[in-house]
Amino acid sequence: MVEQRKEMLESFFRLSRKSFEAMKQPKKFGTDKLLYSSEIHTLDMIGKHPGITVTELADRQGIFKSALPKVIHKLIQKDLVYRYQETGNKKNILLELTDKGRIAVQHHFEFHETFDNGIMKKINSLTPEEYLFLSDILQELEQYIDHMEQQE
Numbered sequence: 001m002v003e004q005r006k007e008m009l010e011s012f013f014r015l016s017r018k019s020f021e022a023m024k025q026p027k028k029f030g031t032d033k034l035l036y037s038s039e040i041h042t043l044d045m046i047g048k049h050p051g052i053t054v055t056e057l058a059d060r061q062g063i064f065k066s067a068l069p070k071v072i073h074k075l076i077q078k079d080l081v082y083r084y085q086e087t088g089n090k091k092n093i094l095l096e097l098t099d100k101g102r103i104a105v106q107h108h109f110e111f112h113e114t115f116d117n118g119i120m121k122k123i124n125s126l127t128p129e130e131y132l133f134l135s136d137i138l139q140e141l142e143q144y145i146d147h148m149e150q151q152e
Contacts, residue, residue, distance in 0.1 A: 030107035
């Protein structure tokens with residue numbers, strides 16, 4: 001039984017690494033440019049909130065404002081985003097998607113539809129008891145990892 005538990009732990013870590021690696025790999029998302037996770041998720045947020053400011057974008061993504069200029073600059077260079085000044089308030093810089101940016105966001109949505117549906121099929125096959133058990137385990141593991149990070 002001890003060996004089986006070690007194998008389960010190894011499987012959990014393998015799954016975590018594979019998920020991390022899969023999300024780290026850039027994809028084209030229907031464009032001619034490779035887009036990293038930070039870029040496509042920034043595009044997604046701009047697409048959901050056209051005319052968003054950099055400050056609002058940072059708040060909505062839960063990141064520091066200082067992390068965005070480099071990402072936004074790359075997105076502008078890739079012709080996925082454009083920026084403009086707010087009428088009557090030249091201090092505010094607003095962001096919107098280009099047509100190419102909208103294509104990338106649509107492909108990102110379709111990617112998640114496919115990816116998430118595959119996982120949801122397995123989750124939906126669980127009995128209510130199995131689902132609750134798995135859900136509790138995952139929540140407890142997340143809390144444990146959060147606690148361990150706070151200890152550092």
